[in-house]
Amino acid sequence: MRLMAFDYGTKRIGIAVTDPLQIIANALTTIHPNTILEFLKEYLVSEQVETFVVGMPRQLDGTDSQSASHVVGFIRLLKKTYPDIPVVQVDERFTSKMASAVIAQSGLRKGKRQEKGLVDTVSATIILQSYMESRNFI
Structure with a gap:
């Protein structure tokens, strides 16, 4: 069964998944928040997901950032819609900066590097x- 991660934003949600053996994390897609339930419904018809992993935006001091309330609402929606799939929160501090750095070093053309959706899917992959990695060290 796969793991699925979300980099939630009010304009876009970056989504990443593992392979069925949970060895490799792969960027999947970026979608608008209004279409997330439709997307998941279609995806879960053909793929089994063991756990949803959601990036939780935090400030440098570890407290929730301003956008955390939107993410909490998203988590509530996931739990209500898919009560049998556990939802895990992961600190997502710096993932967008890390994603931008990875993209900058990737050799992609400048126009492709500046696509905001690409940052979201790479951020979800990093999450x-x-x-x-944290699961393997416990």
């Missing part, structure tokens, strides 16, 4: 990767 998923950090969750997978």
